[in-house]
Amino acid sequence: xxxxxxxxGRRRTAAATTLVLLLVSALAGLAACRDxxxxxxxxxxxxxxxxxxxxxxxxxxxxxxNRELPGVRASVVVTAASAQNVRxxxxxxAELGFTQADVLPPHAPEHPTVLAVARVYDDLLHLVTTAGxxxxxxxxxxxxxxxxxxxxxxxxxxATRLLTVAQLGGTVVQEHLGLDDSVAALRAGRIDAFxxxxxxxxRGVAELAGRTSVRMVDxxxxxxxxxxxxxxxYVTRDIPRSVYGADPVSTVANPxxxxxxxxxPTELVREVTRLLMERREELAAAHPAAGRMSPRAAIVTTPLxxxxxxxxxxxxxxx
Numbered sequence: 001x002x003x004x005x006x007x008x009g010r011r012r013t014a015a016a017t018t019l020v021l022l023l024v025s026a027l028a029g030l031a032a033c034r035d036x037x038x039x040x041x042x043x044x045x046x047x048x049x050x051x052x053x054x055x056x057x058x059x060x061x062x063x064x065x066n067r068e069l070p071g072v073r074a075s076v077v078v079t080a081a082s083a084q085n086v087r088x089x090x091x092x093x094a095e096l097g098f099t100q101a102d103v104l105p106p107h108a109p110e111h112p113t114v115l116a117v118a119r120v121y122d123d124l125l126h127l128v129t130t131a132g133x134x135x136x137x138x139x140x141x142x143x144x145x146x147x148x149x150x151x152x153x154x155x156x157x158x159a160t161r162l163l164t165v166a167q168l169g170g171t172v173v174q175e176h177l178g179l180d181d182s183v184a185a186l187r188a189g190r191i192d193a194f195x196x197x198x199x200x201x202x203r204g205v206a207e208l209a210g211r212t213s214v215r216m217v218d219x220x221x222x223x224x225x226x227x228x229x230x231x232x233x234y235v236t237r238d239i240p241r242s243v244y245g246a247d248p249v250s251t252v253a254n255p256x257x258x259x260x261x262x263x264x265p266t267e268l269v270r271e272v273t274r275l276l277m278e279r280r281e282e283l284a285a286a287h288p289a290a291g292r293m294s295p296r297a298a299i300v301t302t303p304l305x306x307x308x309x310x311x312x313x314x315x316x317x318x319x
Contacts, residue, residue: 040073041268046088046097048081048153049179051204052196053289054098057120060286061096064275069268080178082154089259090114096272100154100197101233101255101302102161108303116301117258117273117310121199121289124237125158125252128205129193130186131213138162138219142171147185147194150178159195162252165225179204187212199256199289201243209244220250255300260307269309277313 045062048054055076062074077094079085085097086104090113100123129135135144141163148163149155156176163169175182175191182194183204196202208214216239223236237253239246258276260269276283277295284291299306299314306314 038071040071043072043074043096043272044077044088044094045074046077046079046085046094048079048085048098049150049204050078051183051207052081052179052202053121053199053287054081054085056203056287057283057290058096058098060283060290061276064279064282065272068275069271080150080152082152083157084152086114086259087152089261092261092263095261095264097259099257099259100158101257102230103154103157104257104303106231106303108305112305113262114259114304115262115307115310116304117260117269117307118276118293118298119255119301120258120276120298121256121292122235122237122253123154123158123197123199123256124239125155125162125219126196126198126202126205126239127193127217127219127251128182128186128196128208129215129217131215131246133192133215135193135217136215138166138168138217138222141168141193143173144192145173145175145190147175147177147182147191148172149176149182149195149197151176153178153197155195155197158197158252158254161226161230162195162219162222165229166222183208193217197254199287199292200239201288206244209246214244214246216244216246216249216251218249219252223252226252257301257304259304260310262307264307264309266307266309266312269307270313271309273310273313277317 045058047058058076062076065072065074082099082103086099088094089097148159163172179196185191186194220236223234226234233254235253236250239249239251241248280291280293295317
């Protein structure tokens with residue numbers, strides 16, 4: 001039997017549909033009696049703030065899975081983002097999640113509970129302040145009130161590392177706020193600046209820039225110190241004027257992965273991978289970052305191995 005789905009736009013075969021239904025039945029613990037109703041397979045997608053990229057991407061992915069996979073019920077979970085997402089997936093409290101690469105340990109454990117589906121796009125570290133404020137460089141954060149991201153977020157990891165290599169860690173009054181609370185605090189004057197790590201554009205930052213003149217602080221010079229201190233995952237990326245209407249800057253970025261519970265069945269993860277890659281245009285309608293995915297880049301998920309189901313799909317398509 002052919003184990004791979006037809007290409008998009010072609011009608012699924014009866015055998016393919018039966019395969020998914022059999023998988024759903026197995027996952028749901030179908031009783032011996034075929035007449036008994038089955039519970040849908042639950043796929044919880046750990047995301048992040050409602051105004052950030054993870055949430056928009058996750059909502060679109062959940063809608064796609066619900067429509068295309070018989071017997072699956074996908075939903076999004078609002079979280080603090082990367083670090084919390086890794087914990088939730090690893091503990092079996094979510095089936096899929098998004099995370100920055102720098103949140104992961106440098107070496108995967110011998111028996112990982114979390115594996116990768118794909119590298120999806122790059123997260124860019126934003127340092128946002130008011131256009132007329134005193135913060136123009138990273139050094140200007142000394143002695144000021146700054147949100148470094150919510151506890152359990154990838155932003156918190158990257159921002160804390162950046163302050164450490166810049167020798168500013170003990171000189172900044174750190175607040176641990178999520179994106180929405182950071183935006184509100186900056187507008188109210190309770191903080192002087194905030195960090196947020198996300199794919200372009202971050203809706204919460206764009207909405208702030210639409211109401212308030214903002215300045216994006218250039219962080220491009222700090223990529224190499226971060227690489228020297230914490231590994232080669234960091235790269236430099238640009239935030240052009242067209243994104244937020246502020247002066248263009250360079251900043252620190254690192255890859256973003258879609259992760260999955262290691263114990264999910266191969267067939268199910270293969271189908272998730274297929275839909276993720278083949279329906280990129282649809283996912284990009286929810287957020288442009290999703291449209292930047294490609295099978296060739298998706299397989300680079302160091303330090304996480306690919307789930308066998310994801311690896312099977314990539315091998316079949318030869319990215």
